[in-house]
Amino acid sequence: MSEHGDVLDDLLDRTRAAGRVPALSAAVGRGGAVVWSGVAAAPWVGGATAGGPTAEHAFRIGSVTKPMVAVAVLRLVSEGAVALADPIGRHLPDAPAPDATIRHLLTHTSGLQAEFPGPWWERHGGPTWDELAGSGVEQLWDPGERYHYSNPGFAVLGRLVEVVRGSAWDKVLRDELWEPLGMTATGRVPVGPYVHGYAVHPDADLVHHEPVADYRAAGPAGEVWSTPSDLVRFGMWLVGGEADRDAGGAVLPLELRRHLAVPRVVVDDAGPGGGPWATAHGLGVRVRQDGTVRTVGHGGSVPGFTADLRADVTTGDVVAVCGSSTGGFGDGTALLAAFQGAGVPAARPGADERRTAPQTGSDGIVPAGIAGTWYWGPVPFVVQVDAAGRVDLRSAGSGGRGTLFDAVRGELRGVDGGYWLGERLRVVEADGAPVALDVGTFHFTRTPYDPGTAVPGGVDEAGWHRPGPTG
Incomplete structure (x- = not known):
């Protein structure tokens, strides 16, 4: 061979x-x-x-x-x-x-x-x-x-x-x-x-x-x-x-x-x-x-x-x-x-850039400031919020996960497409601002593994670091 x-x-x-x-x-x-x-x-x-x-x-x-x-x-x-x-x-x-x-x-x-x-x-x-x-x-x-x-x-x-x-x-x-x-x-x-x-x-x-x-x-x-x-x-x-x-x-x-x-x-x-x-x-x-x-x-x-x-x-x-x-x-x-x-x-071609639609914070379920880039570990996702207050969470690259969330009985649930269909999206806030998303228990942050949030499993003691001979 x-x-x-x-x-x-x-x-x-x-x-x-x-x-x-x-x-x-x-x-x-x-x-x-x-x-x-x-x-x-x-x-x-x-x-x-x-x-x-x-x-x-x-x-x-x-x-x-x-x-x-x-x-x-x-x-x-x-x-x-x-x-x-x-x-x-x-x-x-x-x-x-x-x-x-x-x-x-x-x-x-x-x-x-x-x-x-x-x-x-x-x-x-x-x-x-x-x-x-x-x-x-x-x-x-x-x-x-x-x-x-x-x-x-x-x-x-x-x-x-x-x-x-x-x-x-x-x-x-x-x-x-x-x-x-x-x-x-x-x-x-x-x-x-x-x-x-x-x-x-x-x-x-x-x-x-x-x-x-x-x-x-x-x-x-x-x-x-x-x-x-x-x-x-x-x-x-x-x-x-x-x-x-x-x-x-x-x-x-x-x-x-x-x-x-x-x-x-x-x-x-x-x-x-x-x-x-x-x-x-x-x-x-x-x-x-x-x-x-x-x-x-x-x-x-x-x-x-x-x-x-x-x-x-x-x-x-x-x-x-x-x-x-x-x-x-x-x-x-x-x-x-x-x-x-x-x-x-x-x-495969990369995903088109996605523009962020205006946010309304529908019925108080979607807080202001949720749109933009979030990271599932090191993997970037993009959140858009439409005029009806629906939240679209989608991988920034091609071929990744993506789900549309809407208000269902007072909470955000996946209502269309993707791995998180039917699952719950919860916004974690600190000082009145969103700092993390809990999506079907997965932890999303504004920066990769943001140490200022409660990252399940903790973060590397060395933080993000340049790899050396031993990694």
């Missing part, structure tokens, strides 16, 4: 530099084997050797954890211990949304809210199961009414695995998935060398260490560490391209893996009239249509890390990419296309 290796090495370098990612690691697989892996890192990023991180260094993979948990659930289904049509309350009487079925939870159609109640859990830390069960997780819609991504939903599925198996969810995954597939570098905590996660300042060559919080009962939503090579092994298995068919079939028969990857619900985050959609959700996996290429896999994001796994369902080719920046690197589309000889897709 040397002819591909040069192209992929160069593309990885350029992707890292364009995204200002401290470290970016990737791998591709074909025919049951990892056929290329590469690492690109800024000169200051340390590792096991003077040359920096290697392909053996693990990253936190965020929500790529979810399809692994889904496999553990499908194994329970295959054994007859549970059924996809079972209401979750039959097995977990204290679960939120007890009438939602296991299928609803796997497809993000349970109606549960996106995040866990309380401070921004990805930086602050997750709840125990008892805390989660008693926290009043909102059910925004009836089960099956619509797709709405839910991290608490996968915490519930992880708890289901624990209760039925009588063992911690990550031990179940190690015994039943990771070890049988040779994923020796994958675990709930790093099992070998690993990289540190950073926020990178959007306007300066400065970094900020991100905390690695204990997610506790929220772990099944996104706590796992892995390497791109291990993720490629998982991806090849998902589409039936593993080298050891007997071992792969023992984990889950190919027929059930294909059942897991059936598109079941459209992921229409843009909202009505928001443009075409290209993504659906199966049982714990994302199904994407990029031109003529259909892939299954998942993306992942937690503070300090992003990841992407894509497996071509026709060819069995797989790409996995992991990065050490909160702001992300994009996704694995270009690497997969380059590996398959289709060339590198053109960069």
Whole structure:
């Protein structure tokens, strides 16, 4: 694969530099084997050797954890211990949304809210199961009414695995998935060398260490560490391209893996009239249509890390990419296309500049001074307020999140499009002025990680600083 290796090495370098990612690691697989892996890192990023991180260094993979948990659930289904049509309350009487079925939870159609109640859990830390069960997780819609991504939903599925198996969810995954597939570098905590996660300042060559919080009962939503090579092994298995068919079939028969990857619900985050959609959700996996290429896999994001796994369902080719920046690197589309000889897709155009409309402070719900730029960690968003007092919160770049909020029973709720549809927006004020936004528990500030606000998980003791040899 040397002819591909040069192209992929160069593309990885350029992707890292364009995204200002401290470290970016990737791998591709074909025919049951990892056929290329590469690492690109800024000169200051340390590792096991003077040359920096290697392909053996693990990253936190965020929500790529979810399809692994889904496999553990499908194994329970295959054994007859549970059924996809079972209401979750039959097995977990204290679960939120007890009438939602296991299928609803796997497809993000349970109606549960996106995040866990309380401070921004990805930086602050997750709840125990008892805390989660008693926290009043909102059910925004009836089960099956619509797709709405839910991290608490996968915490519930992880708890289901624990209760039925009588063992911690990550031990179940190690015994039943990771070890049988040779994923020796994958675990709930790093099992070998690993990289540190950073926020990178959007306007300066400065970094900020991100905390690695204990997610506790929220772990099944996104706590796992892995390497791109291990993720490629998982991806090849998902589409039936593993080298050891007997071992792969023992984990889950190919027929059930294909059942897991059936598109079941459209992921229409843009909202009505928001443009075409290209993504659906199966049982714990994302199904994407990029031109003529259909892939299954998942993306992942937690503070300090992003990841992407894509497996071509026709060819069995797989790409996995992991990065050490909160702001992300994009996704694995270009690497997969380059590996398959289709060339590198053109960069998506940036978002147009957005003008701020006049503010009215409708009925006192929207205070004056809310419009303008806000930061979700280091990632810029733009708020506009229209003449009716509706708040439009949207990523300043292309392809990001965006939701329109309006007054609903005396509070701002997402009413159109995006990740935060149905979620609450709360304005945090100090001395009569807005200083932070709480959007579905995520903390937005006027400057990246403003230390003058109560940033969940705290801020780097060094503040925003120039990276040195040790980061």
